[in-house]
Amino acid sequence: MKKILIGCLLTSSLIVGCSAEQDVHTVIQEEVKVADEITTENQEQTQKPLEIIKEDENIKLNEIKEELKSEEVKKEEVKEEEPIGPVEYHVYGTEIPWDNKTEVRELAENEFSTIIDALAKAKEGDTIIVHEGIYRETLIIKKDNITVKAYEDDYVLISANAIVTGFVPEPTMPGVYVADVPSNYKESTVPFTQVLANGQYQNMARFPNITMDDMMMPVEDGSGYSQLTKIAKPEGLIGTVTFAEGTLPDVDLTDAIFRGLVGKNADYVIGDVVNSENNKIDFTATTINHWSKTDAMRANYHETGFGYVFHKNLLDIPGEWFVEDRKIYYMPHGDIKDIQIEMQVRPKTFIINNTENVKLENLNFVSGAAHMKNTNGATIDGCSMRYLSGFFRPTGYGIVNGKEAGVYLENAKNNTITNTYLGHTWGPGFTVIGGENNTFKNNIIEDTGWIGIFTAGIYSSGQNTHIEDCTFRDTGRFHIRVDQPIKINIIHSSFERAMKLGEDAGAIQITGAPTPHIATMDMKGSEIAYNRINDVHGIPVFSGNYKQQFAVAFYFEECSNYTAHHNLIYDIRADSYDGPENFIKEATFLYIGPRWKATHLPINFYNNTIWNVDGIIQSWCGGIGNYDELKEQGLKQEEDRGMITNGHFKNNVFSQAPMSINFNAQDLTLNAKFISWSKMPQYDWIQILSYDIDEFFRLADTADYNFHPEQNKMFPLEQADQIFVDAPNGDFRLAENSELKEAGVIVDGYTSSDSPDIGALEGNAYVLSAGASLKTPIFKEVK
Numbered sequence: 031m032k033k034i035l036i037g038c039l040l041t042s043s044l045i046v047g048c049s050a051e052q053d054v055h056t057v058i059q060e061e062v063k064v065a066d067e068i069t070t071e072n073q074e075q076t077q078k079p080l081e082i083i084k085e086d087e088n089i090k091l092n093e094i095k096e097e098l099k100s101e102e103v104k105k106e107e108v109k110e111e112e113p114i115g116p117v118e119y120h121v122y123g124t125e126i127p128w129d130n131k132t133e134v135r136e137l138a139e140n141e142f143s144t145i146i147d148a149l150a151k152a153k154e155g156d157t158i159i160v161h162e163g164i165y166r167e168t169l170i171i172k173k174d175n176i177t178v179k180a181y182e183d184d185y186v187l188i189s190a191n192a193i194v195t196g197f198v199p200e201p202t203m204p205g206v207y208v209a210d211v212p213s214n215y216k217e218s219t220v221p222f223t224q225v226l227a228n229g230q231y232q233n234m235a236r237f238p239n240i241t242m243d244d245m246m247m248p249v250e251d252g253s254g255y256s257q258l259t260k261i262a263k264p265e266g267l268i269g270t271v272t273f274a275e276g277t278l279p280d281v282d283l284t285d286a287i288f289r290g291l292v293g294k295n296a297d298y299v300i301g302d303v304v305n306s307e308n309n310k311i312d313f314t315a316t317t318i319n320h321w322s323k324t325d326a327m328r329a330n331y332h333e334t335g336f337g338y339v340f341h342k343n344l345l346d347i348p349g350e351w352f353v354e355d356r357k358i359y360y361m362p363h364g365d366i367k368d369i370q371i372e373m374q375v376r377p378k379t380f381i382i383n384n385t386e387n388v389k390l391e392n393l394n395f396v397s398g399a400a401h402m403k404n405t406n407g408a409t410i411d412g413c414s415m416r417y418l419s420g421f422f423r424p425t426g427y428g429i430v431n432g433k434e435a436g437v438y439l440e441n442a443k444n445n446t447i448t449n450t451y452l453g454h455t456w457g458p459g460f461t462v463i464g465g466e467n468n469t470f471k472n473n474i475i476e477d478t479g480w481i482g483i484f485t486a487g488i489y490s491s492g493q494n495t496h497i498e499d500c501t502f503r504d505t506g507r508f509h510i511r512v513d514q515p516i517k518i519n520i521i522h523s524s525f526e527r528a529m530k531l532g533e534d535a536g537a538i539q540i541t542g543a544p545t546p547h548i549a550t551m552d553m554k555g556s557e558i559a560y561n562r563i564n565d566v567h568g569i570p571v572f573s574g575n576y577k578q579q580f581a582v583a584f585y586f587e588e589c590s591n592y593t594a595h596h597n598l599i600y601d602i603r604a605d606s607y608d609g610p611e612n613f614i615k616e617a618t619f620l621y622i623g624p625r626w627k628a629t630h631l632p633i634n635f636y637n638n639t640i641w642n643v644d645g646i647i648q649s650w651c652g653g654i655g656n657y658d659e660l661k662e663q664g665l666k667q668e669e670d671r672g673m674i675t676n677g678h679f680k681n682n683v684f685s686q687a688p689m690s691i692n693f694n695a696q697d698l699t700l701n702a703k704f705i706s707w708s709k710m711p712q713y714d715w716i717q718i719l720s721y722d723i724d725e726f727f728r729l730a731d732t733a734d735y736n737f738h739p740e741q742n743k744m745f746p747l748e749q750a751d752q753i754f755v756d757a758p759n760g761d762f763r764l765a766e767n768s769e770l771k772e773a774g775v776i777v778d779g780y781t782s783s784d785s786p787d788i789g790a791l792e793g794n795a796y797v798l799s800a801g802a803s804l805k806t807p808i809f810k811e812v813k
Contacts, residue, residue, distance in 0.1 A: 116156055117140065118159055119140050119142060119158050120142070120161065121141070121142050121145050121147075122141060122163070123161060123162060123164060123186075124143060125166075126164070127164070145169055146170075152173065154174050154175045156176060156177075158178045161186070162181070162184040162185055164811065165186070165187065167188065168190065169380035169381070169393075171388050173385065174385055174386040174387055175386065177389040178389070179390070179392055179393070180392035185810045187394045187809075191372035191373060191375065191396065192212040192215065194212060194358055197209040197360070200359060205348075205361050206359050206360065207359070207360055207361070207362065209371075211353060211358050212375050214375050215375040216375075220376070221423075222234075222421040222422060223375070224374040224420040226373075226397070227369050228812065229813060230813070231454065232351050233254070233349060234352060235340065235343075235351065235359075236338050237338060237341075238253075238256050238275065238276045239347050240252065246480060246505075246530035248291060249569060249606055251275075256273040256276055256336070256338065257275055257334055257336055258271045258273065258334060258335040259274045260272040260310070261332040261333075263326065265324060266324055267314050268304065268312050269301065269312070270311065270313070271288075271290060271310070272311075273309040279344060279346065281341075283306040284303065284305075285303065286302070286306075286339045286343075286344075287340040287341070287421075288339050290337035291532075292336075293332045293571055293573035294573045295427045295482075295532050295534075296427050297573055298427060299317050302314055303339060311339065316423055328574075334572055334611060336569070340352075353373070358371075374417075378400055378401060379395035379397070379398035379415070381401045382405055386407050388405070389408070389410075389411070390409070391411050391412055391413070394414045394416075394809065396416050397416075397417045397418075398417075398418065399418050399419055399434060399438065399457070400436075401434070402440070402445065403440040403442070404440070405445060406444055407445065409445070409446050409448075413450045414452070415437065415450070415452045416809075418437070418452070418459075419435035422435060422481065424481065424483055429458075431483055432483065436452075436455060436460060436461055436478070437452070438463075439468065440464060441463070441464045442465040443465045443467055443468070444466075444467045444468070445465075445468045446471070447460070448472055448473065449472050450804075451474045451806060451807055452474070453478070455478050455480065456481045457478070457479070457485055458487070459475045459478045459488060460475070460488045460489070461488075462488070462489065462491065462492045466493040467496075468492055469496040470495075470496070472498075473501070473802060473804065474802050475488065475501070475503075475509075476502065477503070479506025485506055485507055486508040487502045487509045490510075490516065495516060495517075495519070496518075496519050496521075497520045497521065499522050499801065500801070501523065501802040502526070502528075502537075505528050507532050507535050511540075512541075513541055515542070515551045515552045515553065515554065516553070516554065517553065518540075518556050519556060519558075520556075520557070521560060522796065523561050524800045525538065525566075525583075527565050527567075529567070530567075533604075535581075536586075537566055537582070537583050538558065540585070541585060541587040542587065542588035547700070548627060548665060550627045550630075551589040553589050553592040555592070556592040557592070557595075558592065558594040560790075560796050561597045561797070562597070562598045562801065563584075563602070564599070564760070566581045566601075566617060567603060567605060568617065569606060570604075572611065578614040579615050579617075580604070580614070580616050580618075582618055582621045583618070583619050586621065586622055586623065586633075588623045588627050589623070590624075590631035590676070591631035592633065593634040593635075595635070595637050595638065595777075596636070596792065597638045597790055597797070598639045598798070598800070599641070600640070600641040600642050602618065602642070603617050616644050616645050617643060618687075619645065620647050623649065623650060623672070624672040625650050625652035625672050627672050628673050629672070629673065629674045629675065630676055632678065633678070635679045635680075636681055637788070637790055638683075640682070641762070642757070645689070646688065646689045648690050649690070649692070649735065650694075651672045651673070651733065652695065653671040653672075653710040654670050654696070654697075656697040663700050670710075671693070671710070671713060674737070676736070677735070678738045679727070679737045679738070680774070680777055681742070681786060681787075681788045681792065682788070682789070683770060683789045684745075685745060686744050686745065686747070688719060688720070689719070690718060691729075693716035693717060693733075718730060718733065722744070724742075727739040741773060741788060743770065743788055752767070752768065752769075753769070763798075770789050772785040772786070772787060773788050774788045782794075
């Protein structure tokens with residue numbers, strides 16, 4: 031019986047599909063074991079009828095068959111597992127407006143129509159290749175080691191915009207069309223949208239109108255700004271200004287948004303209009319400063335300023351728009367049927383938080399900010415980012431206000447951003463909060479900070495920040511801003527037209543003002559070298575007794591342990607405004623602090639060329655009026671005033687301009703907060719002003735400002751042609767018989783010969799090529 035049963039079992043195994051030789055052998059062995067168990071049971075139950083025995087055997091056979099079937103299903107499931115190793119997924123867009131021949135593609139395996147779907151399928155190490163087209167989605171990457179890149183030379187645009195359709199004429203507004211906003215637009219996530227027409231930026235309806243292609247020229251006609259007069263705020267919460275230029279339309283401006291550049295940056299105001307009459311408006315401020323306090327502002331505290339208002343009822347020229355009550359109003363250039371209107375509906379274009387080794391290559395982003403929080407080892411290469419933020423309403427003016435309105439890196443480490451374009455935004459460019467070892471190389475960063483507060487092309491508080499071969503153009507305030515004791519290298523980059531909406535700031539600003547103690551900020555050997563800075567002007571401000579237009583190339587306050595060498599700085603002049611008001615016009619090469627902080631770490635300036643500037647060096651020597659009191663509280667600084675004891679100025683050349691050190695005293699808290707102005711008559715003599723470089727350094731020594739000068743030269747502007755090839759046109763190569771040739775001293779590690787030239791072109795003309803080799807991309811969607 032045992033032999034018969036084995037044969038039957040073998041036949042059953044073949045029926046259920048066991049085909050591999052090993053599988054058959056395994057099944058036979060298992061079935062023999064089962065058959066032995068059945069035979070043993072039969073021998074123990076000799077009284078059991080034959081039919082019952084056969085029934086038991088059939089039950090066992092059926093159980094075996096079910097087990098075999100289950101094993102086959104498992105084998106099939108194994109066959110369907112994803113392949114081992116990196117996989118490429120392709121994404122094909124369906125919106126390619128610049129290619130009229132596009133056809134809808136039938137997608138194969140590992141092909142998708144959205145990047146989101148491809149990311150959902152991708153594993154760590156996979157690559158997503160995106161083909162030509164517009165992708166209206168947010169790129170959110172949550173997995174490590176993911177690459178998203180454009181296919182070959184394809185133009186890929188990732189947009190936070192949605193297309194607006196259904197425009198019809200607005201009967202009460204001639205020339206204006208109206209449509210519903212897209213259903214996915216939410217003011218809670220995008221309080222102020224942005225609008226593009228055939229890819230071109232359109233302006234929110236305002237007075238005065240913008241008729242130039244520049245958002246940051248408040249002193250010019252057509253800039254969208256009017257000069258302000260009769261600026262006042264009596265007791266209470268209502269402020270008032272009068273527009274001195276143009277005629278404010280006779281329309282209801284209730285709840286219009288007012289933006290005023292009045293006073294210093296801390297005084298700038300945003301408010302809601304409560305009444306308007308002729309060219310005068312009344313408003314309540316939403317910014318937290320003296321405009322939002324009930325105290326009266328003294329008469330003529332702000333002698334003049336610049337400002338504008340936004341409102342739907344100001345929509346009066348083609349290209350303007352306004353969104354209200356989930357309707358968008360737009361006045362087109364030409365036939366609206368020929369125009370594609372789109373508006374921002376998502377706040378961000380990409381988010382790569384909490385990831386490692388993500389790569390974004392040759393992607394274009396439009397109309398949204400970006401987040402890189404806890405991002406490690408990311409590479410962004412060959413990308414572009416435009417219109418990162420629309421208008422917004424900061425309540426303050428510092429970097430923290432609007433810090434996430436650009437590309438925001440928080441606790442980000444070892445990231446590299448190269449060959450990338452960023453431009454045209456109300457907010458900042460890149461903001462780096464904490465982290466370390468982030469590199470920016472061969473990028474263009476331009477036209478940032480339209481809002482007019484403390485924004486920067488790059489702000490960093492991250493250790494070991496490296497910026498090289500970058501071009502910075504046109505910013506409301508800073509190109510680069512640092513306010514923490516980090517090491518930052520800024521190498522072979524160009525900086526043009528900083529501070530277009532303010533003053534008392536620098537193209538490169540390193541200032542320790544926010545540090546919560548009385549001590550200089552250690553920059554850990556930072557290097558600022560082979561950079562070109564030019565065309566810095568600023569605008570005038572009038573704030574009480576402060577009436578000044580102060581623009582700076584290097585604003586290095588309360589910091590030390592850095593070296594600036596082979597930099598070329600020229601055309602730093604406070605000459606952008608010629609109104610009738612009396613104010614100080616001063617644009618300078620270097621503002622060096624150190625206020626009340628005694629500075630003993632190195633401050634090195636070697637082989638720099640500074641030409642056509644209003645001033646050379648300006649220093650504020652601050653005294654601590656309540657020094658004895660603070661020492662009892664634990665003040666560590668031994669000195670009761672500011673000083674610089676370890677400066678080194680060698681081989682620099684200047685055009686003739688004033689240099690100064692001025693003293694005043696303050697009472698402070700232990701964490702460096704201002705209490706009140708004070709007097710320290712023993713230091714009143716520290717008021718130094720000179721137009722002679724050698725005299726200035728001698729006088730500075732007497733005030734413990736020890737610059738240790740060697741071979742620094744100063745010349746009148748009229749002698750430029752004897753010194754340089756063509757200084758008026760930016761060619762600062764040395765003239766054939768220039769007396770700067772071989773006239774310098776050796777600076778170990780910095781000069782290149784035994785008889786170095788004086789100035790920034792010592793050794794070679796490398797500084798003349800400062801900036802990015804990258805070209806501004808061509809954006810195919812723009813008509």
